[in-house]
Each structure stands twice: as C-alpha cells, then as structure tokens.
Amino acid sequence: MEAMSTAAPRGPSSAHPMRRAWLSLFAVALGILVVQLDGTVVSIANPAIAADLRADLSQIAWVTTAYLLVLAGLLIPAGNVADRIGHKKAFLIGIAGFSIASLLCGLAWSVEFLIAARVLQGVFAALLGPAGVAVIRTVFPPEKLGMGFGVFGAVSALALAGGPVLGGLMVEYATWHWAFFINLPFGVVAVLVALAVIPSVRPSARARLDLPGAFTLTLAMVSIVWAINGVAEHGWTSARTLGFLAAGLVLIGVFAVIENKRKHPMVPLSLFRNRSFTAGSVLLAATMFGFFAILFYLTFFLQSVLAKSAIEAAVAILPLTAVFVVASPLAGWISTRFGSRLALLLGAALTALALFLFSGIETSSDQLSLLPAFLIAGLGAGLMMVPAIEAIVGSVPEDKAGVASGVQQSTQQLGSTLGIAVFGALLSQVVSDRFRPNLAGALGEGDSALAAELAGNPDVGQAVTLGFPPSARAEVGDLLGSDDPGVLAAITSAAHRTFVEGLHDVFLIAAGVTVLAGFLALLVRRAPGQVVDNAPDQESEGELR
Known part of the structure; x- marks a missing residue:
C-alpha cells in the first residue's frame, strides 16, 4: 500500500502543531457532542413527540x-469511506448532513416524516463518528x-451528563x-472551526469501495442489533430472536x-491479529x-422506587458522569505516562468494586448512600474507556483509522445494547x-388468590421489571377496582423488593464480567510513543503487537 501523502498545513497554526491538534479536537468534540446529546435529549422528548404527532407506542x-x-x-462501512475520501472531508460532510437532518426532524409534521429524517440522521452520524475519531488519531503525535x-472521552461524558437535563x-x-x-x-460552529483548523490529509491511493463487504456487514450488524433490541418483548429463545441472531452470525461469516x-x-482481517486491537x-x-x-x-430505581422525576434522576446520576468527565483526561495521562495497561x-478494579457496592442496594437506599459507588463507577469507567x-x-x-474507529464505535454500541438486553x-x-x-x-395468606392473579398478569410483571413506578400503582388500583391504600402499599412494597433483588443479580454479574475484562487488559501492548508504521495487512504476524 502506498504511503500516505499529507498536504502541508496552511495558516499561522502550521508553526504550532499542538495548537492545531487541540483546535482540531475542539472541532471534533463539538461534532461528536451534537450526536451524543441528540441521543439522550430525544429519549427524554419522546413522550412529548408522541402526544404532539399522535403517534402510538410502536x-x-x-x-x-x-x-x-x-x-x-453503517458505522464500519462509513469509517472505510472516511479513510478513502479523507477524514476532514468525511467529518465535514457528516456534521453538515447531521445538522440538516436535525432541522428536518424539528420541522416534522408527522411521525412518518420524523422517522425518515431520523434515518437520514443515522446515515450522517455513522460518517461523522469514525471520521472524527480518525482526525484525532491523525493530528496528535503518538x-x-x-x-x-482523554479529553474526547470527557466530552462524551459531558454529553451523557447534560443530555437528560437539557432534554427535560x-x-x-x-x-x-x-x-x-x-x-x-453546534453544527455550524463545528463546520466553521473544522474548515479552519483540521489539516487536509490526502488519502492513500484509492481502491474501489468494497461494496459486497459493506453490504454484507451492514446486513449482519442490523440483524444482530434488531435481534438484541427485541429480546425484552420476544425473549431470547423466540424464533424471531434466534433467527435474526443466526442470520447475523452467518452474514459475519x-x-x-x-x-x-x-x-x-474494507476491514483487513489481519487487524484482528493485532492483539491490542x-x-x-x-x-x-x-x-x-x-x-x-x-x-x-x-x-x-431512582424514578420508580425513589419516585424522582426524570430531571431529578438525571441530577442524581451527575456525580457518576461528573467524575467520568475528570477521569477521562486522567486516563489519557496515565496511558501516555505509564501505558494503557495500567489504566x-x-x-477494571474500580468498576468491579462499584458494581459490587451497587449489588448491596436496598429499597431503603437513598441518593446519599449511593454516592460513593457512583463516584467510584465514574472513575473506573473513565479509566477503562479511554485506553480501550x-x-x-x-x-x-493512520490510513486505517476510520475503519478502526468504526469498529470501536460498533463494539461500544453492541456492548451497551447487549448489556441492556441481557440484564433485562x-x-x-x-x-x-x-x-x-x-x-x-406482603399481602398475607388470605390474599393468595390475588397474589396469583397479579403475578400472572404480564402487564404487572412488565411494570415490576421497570421498577414499578408510581403510575403502575395507579394502574393496578384501576385493574383491581380498589384504592385500598393498605393493599396498594403491600403490592408496591413487593414489586420494589422484587426489582431490587433483580438488581442484586444484575450488578453481581456485571462485576464478574468486568473482572474478566480486567484480565484481557494484560493482552494490551502499547509502548508510549510507538505506533505501527505499516498497514497490518502488510506486516508479518510477528510484527503485530
């Protein structure tokens, strides 16, 4: 593969490469912030959207x-496109297109139009994300x-913290x-800053786009995500779930x-012989x-068991995300100074400790009692995510940074989707x-028939898996045709107790997975200041880290 040719940076910042690097990071951070804020803000706005556009649940x-x-x-194929057309150009197309699609979403007059505009948002977000991370890889020296x-991770944490509050x-x-x-x-400022400061790097000799690979991988990822997203409704053993999972795995083959x-x-398989990757x-x-x-x-737990509003729950979780903001640059410093393995x-140790502390949660736990675990979890997650x-x-x-970042963001999305589905x-x-x-x-021996009736009701069971919020208590009262406070309090107590018992198992299993992940850290080899100079598919296995 031909070596990459870099256009000489223009402008006064050319004499200050690190100033240009930090300004480029600022432009990328603004673009990524837009996408990540969008996801959390829209989730808060969904009920209002449904009411205004008269949309049903589906x-x-x-x-x-x-x-x-x-x-x-599209994340991985779009990352490959970014490598071929240039990371700066791909980033600019991504942020401009995402901003225009956002405008169309805001102007939507029907839910069908909104869904179509959200599809367009997804296309440009898939290009923006890998291109932005690839820009960081290119402008910063090893x-x-x-x-x-680390700073990029702090921006992600900031979006995670601020999104629900801003949406509310x-x-x-x-x-x-x-x-x-x-x-x-945000999009307009990101475009203007990116045009001014991100250096133009001419991609290596352009080969034809791997359309068969892109099409096959897109179908595979959609099948797997579709299967996992439907687990809560259809279960792991349903024909739908198993069918789409099987189709996705076959397509990956x-x-x-x-x-x-x-x-x-599109994705050199030799990348996966690099054990750090x-x-x-x-x-x-x-x-x-x-x-x-x-x-x-x-x-x-906060909204259902402790009966907090959406904004109050977002504020309650701020200690976790605030520490995450601080931990991300700290992780970058540790990785630079001592290598990624230590971070x-x-x-992994801190995250596992936090999850173990969370496994002791009770219905009587309050926000203050959860604070130490929140702080430890934010520190641990930041220290893990950035070096990973x-x-x-x-x-x-550098000429594979786009597709590598596509893989990174795909695994990140699959991890979170799989976690929600498995624990659900x-x-x-x-x-x-x-x-x-x-x-x-809770009800006593005299109400065993009522206990059997409620436990066998799928709607009640679904409400319990969501923590049995205050609205569920009112719905159960309507179902029973009773507003007896003693009976409703007993049902609520039993539901909350069951939900919390489930959280004990969730957090213990998550802690175990995190401990196992910690052992994988021993396989990561990264000497500070060293990178591979040649494309992995041209190196021998012995040269791969």
Missing part, C-alpha cells in the same frame, strides 16, 4: 429504533494521543422541536470470506456492558421467579 419506538439500526449498520482521547428543560419550557433545533448552532478474498478489503475491542464492549447496567437500571487494570479506545484506534496506521432478560426471570412469593408474603 411508531414512537421507531423514532429511536430506525436511527439505531442505520447507525449500527506520545500525546492518550491525552487527546427543553420539553418543559420550550417544545420537543428544540430537541433537534439545538443541534444547529460470509463477510469474513469476502474480505479474505478481496485485494483491498482485538483486546481493546472486547474491553470496550465489556466496559459499556457494565456501565449501562449502572446507568440504565439505576435510572429506573485499564485500575479502571486508544488500544483500538491508536494501534493501527435476567430481571424478567427474577420477576417470574420471585414476585409471586414476595407478593404473597
């Missing part, structure tokens, strides 16, 4: 599902790359349309055969698997096994 679910499926399917990714404020004090319009000023025969594959991918998936066990299910091991990203993207040559299935099983005896104990 339609409003597609507002999110359509976006996620397109994003999952010895500073950890710090660059806009829905309460403006309209749902602003959940999309808010993207426009077909993709591997296609790539092995291509002269210029492979271990980093698994570590990142495991990090998101455990992190979303905390973020997703503790949100339900990963510390992160660096292990993936930093261990490949576990909670459903706990409810199935324990809700009836807990309910019978």
Whole structure:
C-alpha cells in the first residue's frame, strides 16, 4: 500500500502543531457532542413527540429504533469511506448532513416524516463518528494521543451528563422541536472551526469501495442489533430472536470470506491479529456492558422506587458522569505516562468494586448512600474507556483509522445494547421467579388468590421489571377496582423488593464480567510513543503487537 501523502498545513497554526491538534479536537468534540446529546435529549422528548404527532407506542419506538439500526449498520462501512475520501472531508460532510437532518426532524409534521429524517440522521452520524475519531488519531503525535482521547472521552461524558437535563428543560419550557433545533448552532460552529483548523490529509491511493463487504456487514450488524433490541418483548429463545441472531452470525461469516478474498478489503482481517486491537475491542464492549447496567437500571430505581422525576434522576446520576468527565483526561495521562495497561487494570478494579457496592442496594437506599459507588463507577469507567479506545484506534496506521474507529464505535454500541438486553432478560426471570412469593408474603395468606392473579398478569410483571413506578400503582388500583391504600402499599412494597433483588443479580454479574475484562487488559501492548508504521495487512504476524 502506498504511503500516505499529507498536504502541508496552511495558516499561522502550521508553526504550532499542538495548537492545531487541540483546535482540531475542539472541532471534533463539538461534532461528536451534537450526536451524543441528540441521543439522550430525544429519549427524554419522546413522550412529548408522541402526544404532539399522535403517534402510538410502536411508531414512537421507531423514532429511536430506525436511527439505531442505520447507525449500527453503517458505522464500519462509513469509517472505510472516511479513510478513502479523507477524514476532514468525511467529518465535514457528516456534521453538515447531521445538522440538516436535525432541522428536518424539528420541522416534522408527522411521525412518518420524523422517522425518515431520523434515518437520514443515522446515515450522517455513522460518517461523522469514525471520521472524527480518525482526525484525532491523525493530528496528535503518538506520545500525546492518550491525552487527546482523554479529553474526547470527557466530552462524551459531558454529553451523557447534560443530555437528560437539557432534554427535560427543553420539553418543559420550550417544545420537543428544540430537541433537534439545538443541534444547529453546534453544527455550524463545528463546520466553521473544522474548515479552519483540521489539516487536509490526502488519502492513500484509492481502491474501489468494497461494496459486497459493506453490504454484507451492514446486513449482519442490523440483524444482530434488531435481534438484541427485541429480546425484552420476544425473549431470547423466540424464533424471531434466534433467527435474526443466526442470520447475523452467518452474514459475519460470509463477510469474513469476502474480505479474505478481496485485494483491498474494507476491514483487513489481519487487524484482528493485532492483539491490542482485538483486546481493546472486547474491553470496550465489556466496559459499556457494565456501565449501562449502572446507568440504565439505576435510572429506573431512582424514578420508580425513589419516585424522582426524570430531571431529578438525571441530577442524581451527575456525580457518576461528573467524575467520568475528570477521569477521562486522567486516563489519557496515565496511558501516555505509564501505558494503557495500567489504566485499564485500575479502571477494571474500580468498576468491579462499584458494581459490587451497587449489588448491596436496598429499597431503603437513598441518593446519599449511593454516592460513593457512583463516584467510584465514574472513575473506573473513565479509566477503562479511554485506553480501550486508544488500544483500538491508536494501534493501527493512520490510513486505517476510520475503519478502526468504526469498529470501536460498533463494539461500544453492541456492548451497551447487549448489556441492556441481557440484564433485562435476567430481571424478567427474577420477576417470574420471585414476585409471586414476595407478593404473597406482603399481602398475607388470605390474599393468595390475588397474589396469583397479579403475578400472572404480564402487564404487572412488565411494570415490576421497570421498577414499578408510581403510575403502575395507579394502574393496578384501576385493574383491581380498589384504592385500598393498605393493599396498594403491600403490592408496591413487593414489586420494589422484587426489582431490587433483580438488581442484586444484575450488578453481581456485571462485576464478574468486568473482572474478566480486567484480565484481557494484560493482552494490551502499547509502548508510549510507538505506533505501527505499516498497514497490518502488510506486516508479518510477528510484527503485530
């Protein structure tokens, strides 16, 4: 493969490469912030969207599902496109297109139009994300790359922290349309800054796009994500879930055969012989698997068991995300100074400790009692995520940075999706096994028939897996035709107890997965200041790290 040719940077910043690197990171951070804020803000706005556009539950679910499926399917192919057309050009197209699609979302007059605009958002987000990370990989020298990714991780954490609060404020004090319009000023500034400061790098000799590989991998990722997303409704053993999972795995096998025969594959399979790349991918998936066990299910605990509003729950989780913001640059510094392995091991140990502390949660736990675990979890996740990203993207040559970052973001999304689905299935099983005896104990022997009736009601069971929020108590009262406070209090107590027992299992399993991930950190090899100079598919196995 021909060496990359770099156009000389123009402008006054050419004499200050690190100033240009940090300004480029600022432009990328703005673009990535737009995408990540969009995901959390829209989730808060969904009820208002459904009411205004008169959408039913399945339609409003597609507002999110359509976006996620397109994003999952296109991340890796889009990363490959970014490598071929240039990372700066791909980033600019991605952020400009995402901003225009956001405008269309905000102007939507029907749910069908909104879903179509969300599909368009997903297309450009898939290009923006890998291109942005590839820009960071290109502009930072190897010895500073950890710090660059550390600041990038802090921006991601900031979006995670601020998104729910921002979404709640806009829905309460403006309209749902602003959940999309808010993207426009960020997008415009990101484009202007990127045009001025991101250096233009001419890609290496362009080969034809691997269309068979791209098409096959897109179908494979969509099949797998579609299967996992449907687990809560259909179960792991349903024909639908098993069928789509099997189809996805078969397509991945077909993709591997296609790539092995291509002269210029979209994803060189030799990348996976690089053990830092492979271990980093698994570590990142495991990090998101455990992190979303905390973020997703503790949100339900706060809103359902502690009866906090959406904004109050977001504020309650701020200690976790605030520490994550601080931990990400710290992880970059540790990786740069001591290597990625140490940061990963510390992160895995702290995350496992936090999950173990969360496994002791009770219905009587309050926000203050959860604070130490929140702080430790934020520190641990930050220390794990940043060096895992660096292990993936930093261990490949610059002309493969786009596709490597596509792999990184795909594994990140799969890890979080899989975590929610696996733990959701576990909670459903706990409810199935324990809700009836807990309910019978709370109601007393004289109400065993009522306990059997409620435990066998699928709607009630579903409410228990979501923590049995205050609205569920009212719905059960309507179902029973009774507003007896004693009976309703007993049902609520049994439901909350069952949900918390399920959380014990969720957090213990997540802690175990994190401990196993910690051992994978021993496989990551990254000497500070060293990168592979040649493309992995041209190196011998002995030269790969």
